[in-house]
Amino acid sequence: MKNKQNSLAIFENFKIRRYYDEATETWYFSVVDIIAALTDSSNPTDYLKKLRKRDFELASYLGTNCPQVEMLTETGKMRKTLAGSPEHLFRIIQSVPSKKAEPIKLWLARVGYERIEEISDPEKALNRSREYWQKMGRSKAWIQQRMMGQEVRNKLTDYWQNNKVQKLYFLKTFYIRIIVSNFIVFMLK
Secondary structure (H helix, E strand, C coil): CCEEEEEEEECEEEEEEEEECCCCEEEEEEEHHHHHHHHHHHHHHHHHHHHHHHHHHHHHHHHHHEEEEEEEEECEEEEEEEEEEEEHHHHHHHHHHCCHHHHHHHHHHHHHHHEEEEEEEHHHHHHHHHHHHHHHHHHHHHHHHHHHHHHHHHHHHHHHHHCCCCCCCCHHHHHHHHHHHHHHHHHHC
């Protein structure tokens, strides 16, 4: 992997090594460090090995999806370690029998259920977004503008797709936002 940026994240006083891949814009976290934080194991590497032996599907998943990434060790040397994106970590957490993992498992179950509800009734997703932004202290005008901006962007991208607009190298996300913002300001006048 290229364009690496190594750093530490802190989770309940545990140092979690992480790596940012600029090409995919994804954070990867040390699987062994996550296991250490969730299990309080004195030997998280051994714990992970035993977990992989017991759960063949997990072992296969890790081998296929989780890359070996060079990360700084406590001794100051760069060593390859198994790393996972947040999606990979959620899969690993499901296999860890630990009290510390239970709140995360319950949260995953709730979020999964909410997502299924949103698929069957998309309005629930909009309402959840509104509630979230209100809790964050956003004004009603800001929320309305944000929702309109998303709707305008969806219409614009649908138009491009329906009219088989293939390549718009000159229109990156920045330019799309400018166009959409100007359109919203125009519509609000």
